[in-house]
Amino acid sequence: MTSQQNDKSLASSNCIEEATRLQVLDDYHILDTDPDIAFDRITKLASDIFDVPIALVSMVDEGRQWFKSAIGLEDRETPRDIAFCDHTIRNNEPMIVPDARADERFSTNPLVTGAPKIRFYAGAPLQTNDGHTLGTLCIIDNRLRHDFGDRQMEQLQDLADIVMAELDLRKTILERDQLQRMLDKALNYANVAVWELDTTTDQVKWAGAAAEIWGSDVSEALVSGDDAFERIVKEDLGQVQAAIEAARQSDQSYSAEFRINHPEKGMRWLAGHGNFDMNDGVALLSGVNFDITEVKQQQALSELLTRELHHRMRNLFATMRAxxxxxxxxxxxxxxxxxxxxxxxxxxxxxxxxxxxxxxxxxxxxxxxxxxxxxxxxxxxxxxxxxxxxxxxxxxxxxxxxxxxxxxxxxxxxxxxxxxxxxxxxxxxxxxxxxxxxxxxxxxxxxxxxxxxxxxxxxxxxxxxxxxxxxxxxxxxxxxxxxxxxxxxxxxx
Structure with missing residues (x-):
């Protein structure tokens, strides 16, 4: 393979890696979000520890570097082609620039020759568990610094790892919330009510299609188990409570079919299924409800038609015999x-x-x-x-x-x-x-x-x-x- 072919192959590989890195950065949904005190605390701590006027949590996007947190700098972003952090991203390792004016890579950089007149720079990469670098935690000074050694860089990297842990936590919460929204939509589409009863406090939590199945006032009117029991038709309440108690005593699943007085729809048939779980010594009964009114109506109609068919067949045979x-x-x-x-x-x-x-x-x-x-x-x-x-x-x-x-x-x-x-x-x-x-x-x-x-x-x-x-x-x-x-x-x- 020629040298030119090698260069083309390397360039292609770098393009693929960069596209993947940008996609991973996008998956964190961090760009252009509001300032966050959790990140501001870290940049302030870095500024204090290393006695620098500027500390940044920088995310390197396709054509810019954007600051999630900025201490000592009013700008929220700068072009990527003049960003010191871009070099950290490309090398995928910590970078120290003791004297930017003496470094040929940065001596003519407008951030050096003009405001904020960068002289010293140190950046630690914000790296995901699978090796993609999203940006940096960096510190900047407008004076020459030769006192920043391996120990200081190790401390800066520790702070960068804390930033990354905060990013991962935020991403996990976003994914959890998104999954919860998807689950809620699925439960609503499937017309399934989800609930959790704390048997110690008698408090009930509702989710899914609870408002559709139990009534639009479910979150205000049915906050306790007793509230929910009051909505159950009196003739069916005993067997529901007996089924719950039997599940508690036997550590088996709870299952029951019962009628409720729905505030908007009148009498409805529900099926209930659930299980007991112990959480710090508290018995929690979690379960689901389905509206089975149409099923019950179909069963009743089927039984009616079956009886009518038997009646008709008897009449038909009697008529034929006569x-x-x-x-x-x-x-x-x-x-x-x-x-x-x-x-x-x-x-x-x-x-x-x-x-x-x-x-x-x-x-x-x-x-x-x-x-x-x-x-x-x-x-x-x-x-x-x-x-x-x-x-x-x-x-x-x-x-x-x-x-x-x-x-x-x-x-x-x-x-x-x-x-x-x-x-x-x-x-x-x-x-x-x-x-x-x-x-x-x-x-x-x-x-x-x-x-x-x-x-x-x-x-x-x-x-x-x-x-x-x-x-x-x-x-x-x-x-x-x-x-x-x-x-x-x-x-x-």
């Missing part, structure tokens, strides 16, 4: 039995499909009529959207199935010209203001009807019982010569 049994008794042949059972089971399926696509508890009349239109395209329907309970939905589906089946066999749907109009409206009775749903099934252009049926079939009985028992309504039928008109009225709940 249909199969009664259809068998009324059928004239095995083919007739299969056909009628299949049609009625399809009616049940239509009702269940509508219910399953909603909330299990109710279903849309529009959704049911769309299912009917798919099975019987010549049934035209019109009416406003309304929801019916599960029982009413099953009943209406069975009623429509019986009407449609009879229309296909004997009525308007038995020929190509006929059709059915199915409409419904809401009306209010004059007596008590109760609203009713009024359905009208009207067949047209079917075979002329001369007389109503001579006897009541099982399908007719099914319609009558469903209207009366399941819908709590009224039924009227008119065997008009143009086709059957069936009117059903039921309370709108």
């Amino acid at each position: 249909i199969i049994t009664l259809t068998r008794q009324a059928s004239t042949s095995i083919e007739d039995y299969i056909e009628r059972v299949e049609g009625r089971l399809k009616a049940l399926h239509r009702a269940q499909s509508v219910l399953l696509n909603a909330d299990f508890l109710s279903g849309s009349i529009h959704a049911l009529m769309k299912e009917m239109s798919d099975a019987y395209p010549r049934i035209k329907w019109q009416g406003e959207q309304h929801s019916l309970s599960e029982n009413a939905m099953v009943a209406l589906s069975l009623i429509l199935n019986e009407l449609a089946t009879n229309a296909v066999k004997y009525g308007a749907l038995s020929n190509r010209a006929g059709g059915v109009k199915f409409d419904w409206t809401v009306s209010t009775t004059a007596d008590d203001g109760t609203q009713e749903l009024q359905f009208v099934w009207q067949e047209h252009d079917g075979p002329p009807i001369k007389n109503p049926p001579s006897k009541s079939s099982f399908g007719t009985q099914l319609i009558e019982r469903s209207v009366r028992d399941n819908l709590g309504g009224r039924l009227e039928r008119d065997w008009n010569i143009q086709g059957l008109i069936c009117r059903i009225a039921m309370p709108l709940k």
